[in-house]
Amino acid sequence: MKALLRYSPLLILAIGWELVSRLGLVSGDALPSLTAVAAAWVDLVRDGDLVSNGLASLYRGGAGLALAIMIGGTLGILMARWKPVNVIFGPIVEIFYPVPKTALIPVTVIWLGLGDRSKILLIVLGCMIPVTIGAFNGARSAEQVLIWSARSMGADRIRTLWDVVVPSALPELLNGIRTALALAFILLVSSELITAQNGFGYLIGSLGDNGNYDAMYAVVLTVALLGFAADRLYQVLMHEMLIWRQ
Amino acid sequence: MRAMRATLRLGARVGSVVALLVAWELLARSGLLTPYQLPPLSIVLARIWSDAVAGDLLLNTWVTIGRAMVGFSIAAAGGVALGVAMSRSALARWFFDPLVSIGFPMPKIAFLPVIILWLGVYNVSKLTMIVFDSIFPVIAATVIALQGVERELIWSARNMGAGERELLWQIMLPAALPQIMTGLQVALPLALIVAVLTEMLMGGYGLGAAMMKASRFADSVGVFAGIVEIAVVGYVLVKAMALIRRRLLIWHQEAAEPA
Numbered sequence: 184m185k186a187l188l189r190y191s192p193l194l195i196l197a198i199g200w201e202l203v204s205r206l207g208l209v210s211g212d213a214l215p216s217l218t219a220v221a222a223a224w225v226d227l228v229r230d231g232d233l234v235s236n237g238l239a240s241l242y243r244g245g246a247g248l249a250l251a252i253m254i255g256g257t258l259g260i261l262m263a264r265w266k267p268v269n270v271i272f273g274p275i276v277e278i279f280y281p282v283p284k285t286a287l288i289p290v291t292v293i294w295l296g297l298g299d300r301s302k303i304l305l306i307v308l309g310c311m312i313p314v315t316i317g318a319f320n321g322a323r324s325a326e327q328v329l330i331w332s333a334r335s336m337g338a339d340r341i342r343t344l345w346d347v348v349v350p351s352a353l354p355e356l357l358n359g360i361r362t363a364l365a366l367a368f369i370l371l372v373s374s375e376l377i378t379a380q381n382g383f384g385y386l387i388g389s390l391g392d393n394g395n396y397d398a399m400y401a402v403v404l405t406v407a408l409l410g411f412a413a414d415r416l417y418q419v420l421m422h423e424m425l426i427w428r429q
Numbered sequence: 430m431r432a433m434r435a436t437l438r439l440g441a442r443v444g445s446v447v448a449l450l451v452a453w454e455l456l457a458r459s460g461l462l463t464p465y466q467l468p469p470l471s472i473v474l475a476r477i478w479s480d481a482v483a484g485d486l487l488l489n490t491w492v493t494i495g496r497a498m499v500g501f502s503i504a505a506a507g508g509v510a511l512g513v514a515m516s517r518s519a520l521a522r523w524f525f526d527p528l529v530s531i532g533f534p535m536p537k538i539a540f541l542p543v544i545i546l547w548l549g550v551y552n553v554s555k556l557t558m559i560v561f562d563s564i565f566p567v568i569a570a571t572v573i574a575l576q577g578v579e580r581e582l583i584w585s586a587r588n589m590g591a592g593e594r595e596l597l598w599q600i601m602l603p604a605a606l607p608q609i610m611t612g613l614q615v616a617l618p619l620a621l622i623v624a625v626l627t628e629m630l631m632g633g634y635g636l637g638a639a640m641m642k643a644s645r646f647a648d649s650v651g652v653f654a655g656i657v658e659i660a661v662v663g664y665v666l667v668k669a670m671a672l673i674r675r676r677l678l679i680w681h682q683e684a685a686e687p688a
Contacts, residue, residue, distance in 0.1 A: 281667035289644035368536035406539040414534035
């Protein structure tokens with residue numbers, strides 16, 4: 184009941200949308216009614232288009248993000264703990280940080296063509312930076328006393344890194360990954376809109392080109408809601424992973 | 430000692446950037462990669478120079494920066510206004526709170542084809558997309574910042590006879606400024622990302638459009654020239670924003686900390 188009241192503005196918007204297109208205030212092409220969009224969504228699920236393209240996107244996004252987290256996390260932690268690594272990579276990270284990541288799309292196409300690999304590389308390059316910065320800030324804040332204690336109790340360098348530095352870096356690292364998650368969606372959809380043979384972005388583009396606007400709206404809303412759901416799910420996960428800190 | 434350290438640090442930074450650029454040139458000349466995959470830096474710089482002489486570079490840079498800044502300014506003003514409205518009126522909060530909490534994490538870029546359908550491929554739709562994408566961090570930062578203003582400050586101001594308007598402009602907003610600035614610092618790179626992207630997808634003038642054109646003609650020197658130009662623009666804008674923050678918050682204790 185409380186949730187219903189809280190989210191009632193969304194309901195009002197949905198009803199408003201339905202009314203505006205039902206009453207013919209705008210053309211049905213520009214804004215198909217919500218019910219028509221829902222019907223198109225059911226059709227898309229039934230004939231498998233939404234699922235097959237969704238899986239293609241999921242593979243690219245998942246692989247890219249996983250690699251970005253592994254590479255970026257490792258780099259950030261090493262930068263924080265070993266000075267030479269920081270001297271070499273610090274300025275490079277600083278230069279690449281403000282580069283608008285979408286500008287990398289044509290570059291990755293030149294390197295790896297139009298298929299999956301160029302999109303995965305794009306997501307790795309784009310999402311790595313926030314993860315690196317999060318891991319770096321987190322690992323730098325690890326208490327030196329804890330590290331000394333671990334060392335004096337006989338833990339070697341790798342062990343100290345894993346048992347002391349990584350856990351203390353976790354909150355900021357997880358925050359960096361959250362930024363990366365949002366970026367991954369942006370990069371995935373935009374690179375698929377520009378060049379792809381399948382995936383959500385491709386599906387949106389081709390449905391739009393064919394004037395099948397009901398279905399195009401259905402896919403756009405699906406992607407938007409997936410992005411929202413992914414972020415919420417991640418927040419729950421993050422909370423679970425940090426529960427030992429309370 | 431301190432000055433020497435700073436010089437050393439600067440030297441290391443410049444050194445590592447120079448090393449990166451030299452590595453690019455050497456890798457491109459080594460024959461491991463084709464000139465299509467990685468054209469030498471010197472050739473890319475020559476292209477940027479010839480674009481600059483021809484006037485294209487200035488025009489495209491101007492268009493992209495202008496577009497990003499106009500969109501960013503609308504998002505900044507609108508986002509702060511909406512944030513203030515949400516923290517002062519229960520009605521505004523009831524209506525916008527769920528919209529912001531759902532809209533913020535959504536990949537707004539997916540709505541691009543819808544915006545094109547409604548507004549075409551020209552400036553208005555590009556600006557709409559930039560505002561749509563960059564307004565959310567500003568709203569969220571403003572709401573959180575205003576919530577965090579110390580009660581004692583507000584009570585004292587009220588006690589000393591401040592009206593609602595004075596309270597907002599002279600107490601609440603200045604106290605909230607550091608966090609609002611943080612929101613703006615998130616929004617600015619977003620505005621630039623979306624500006625470049627909309628230019629890539631919709632064409633017209635601008636650095637993104639020029640880069641996409643080069644990509645269509647398999648002109649890899651043009652693509653790499655584009656990424657260097659866009660990277661420089663991004664770097665300058667982000668640094669300028671950090672500088673503005675330092676100037677605006679010179680009275681705040683964060684300015685006293687060594688950066």
